[in-house]
Amino acid sequence: MTNQFTGLPDLASRALGGSVSAANDELFAQRENLIRPEAPFFDPNEFGHKGKVYDGWETRRRREEGHDWAIVRLGAAGIVHGVVVDTAYFKGNYPPFVSVEAASIDGYPSIDELENVQWHTIVEKSPAEGHTANEYAVTDRHCWTHVRLSIYPDGGVARLRVHGEVVADPRFLSGTIDLLAAENGGHLTDCSDAFYASPANIIMPGRARNMGEGWENSRRRNGGNDFAVFALAAAGSARYVEIDTSYYVGNAPGWVSLSAIDTRKSDLADAAAWFDLLPRTAVQPDTRHRFLLEGDTAATHLRLDVYPDGGLSRLRLFGELDAESATQAYQRWLDAQPGDAEAVGR
Numbered sequence: 318m319t320n321q322f323t324g325l326p327d328l329a330s331r332a333l334g335g336s337v338s339a340a341n342d343e344l345f346a347q348r349e350n351l352i353r354p355e356a357p358f359f360d361p362n363e364f365g366h367k368g369k370v371y372d373g374w375e376t377r378r379r380r381e382e383g384h385d386w387a388i389v390r391l392g393a394a395g396i397v398h399g400v401v402v403d404t405a406y407f408k409g410n411y412p413p414f415v416s417v418e419a420a421s422i423d424g425y426p427s428i429d430e431l432e433n434v435q436w437h438t439i440v441e442k443s444p445a446e447g448h449t450a451n452e453y454a455v456t457d458r459h460c461w462t463h464v465r466l467s468i469y470p471d472g473g474v475a476r477l478r479v480h481g482e483v484v485a486d487p488r489f490l491s492g493t494i495d496l497l498a499a500e501n502g503g504h505l506t507d508c509s510d511a512f513y514a515s516p517a518n519i520i521m522p523g524r525a526r527n528m529g530e531g532w533e534n535s536r537r538r539n540g541g542n543d544f545a546v547f548a549l550a551a552a553g554s555a556r557y558v559e560i561d562t563s564y565y566v567g568n569a570p571g572w573v574s575l576s577a578i579d580t581r582k583s584d585l586a587d588a589a590a591w592f593d594l595l596p597r598t599a600v601q602p603d604t605r606h607r608f609l610l611e612g613d614t615a616a617t618h619l620r621l622d623v624y625p626d627g628g629l630s631r632l633r634l635f636g637e638l639d640a641e642s643a644t645q646a647y648q649r650w651l652d653a654q655p656g657d658a659e660a661v662g663r
């Protein structure tokens with residue numbers, strides 16, 4: 318059975334800015350592979366001087382007591398709903414048991430400092446299978462900045478996915494911000510088609526480096542148009558939007574439109590409560606467009622329609638939180654802090 322949490326953003330992903338800060342060993346395969354956003358790859362014929370080449374993190378065969386570990390700084394702090402320890406292609410060398418701990422650290426700790434922070438178990442030592450996306454649900458609802466994966470006693474893991482909700486530090490939600498950005502807490506809630514790549518990609522930090530880093534649907538053959546719906550990081554009013562079709566040369570939409578809703582006033586399912594933010598507007602391939610928005614734009618959700626289909630590399634919605642929304646964001650962040658959140662590395 319697939320757990321629902323796998324639909325939530327991967328807080329560890331390199332696409333969101335995660336980093337594998339440290340590992341006790343990585344002789345066979347480097348730790349940074351753990352958070353690569355793409356699916357693991359395997360070439361049965363590829364060998365290096367140290368052995369078989371794996372797209373994952375792999376430690377040597379352990380000859381003493383103990384176990385191996387790797388520490389990941391999450392790309393965005395958040396509440397973890399579940400983790401996936403994917404042992405894809407590790408068949409005779411996967412770890413039979415894994416556990417995951419988490420920590421909440423305000424600041425930028427060194428590797429030495431990380432060893433001494435308070436780690437909380439979020440996945441008890443549990444069995445893992447080889448060549449399998451092993452899923453573990455997490456019930457703790459505190460906000461974490463780091464996780465530590467332990468494997469028993471040693472072995473290889475292709476990917477570590479840490480699915481959850483971003484809980485942005487409200488001190489950085491002031492002024493004009495991207496209300497849609499995943500790093501601020503914006504997330505995809507619905508879409509018509511993610512055949513080649515999900516629209517969740519278009520709210521990731523930075524600019525896409527190629528078409529694979531954006532949203533690409535399939536060619537639409539049966540009428541209608543494709544769409545994606547996002548929850549904003551927090552309720553706010555948008556002043557301008559950036560619609561980037563970079564790298565979509567033969568498959569950009571012909572036109573796009575944006576609509577929004579404020580679920581503080583109406584139900585998400587109330588079709589009549591959605592209002593136009595940007596009317597149907599022609600867009601060009603491989604172009605970063607900016608459009609000013611007018612009128613009352615206060616909203617909690619945004620819907621992007623592309624006509625008839627086609628991809629985007631990024632979508633940005635710049636504006637400000639209103640006072641009520643800023644207070645709520647602050648309270649949510651405060652409520653999610655574990656009692657022993659530490660300030661380290663400042």
Ligand SMILES: NC(=O)NC(NC(N)=O)C(=O)[O-]
Nearest residue numbers: 345367368369370371375410
């Ligand atoms: N064939 C292997 O994968 N062997 C070993 N691993 C690598 N990467 O060569 C091992 O002993 O776990």
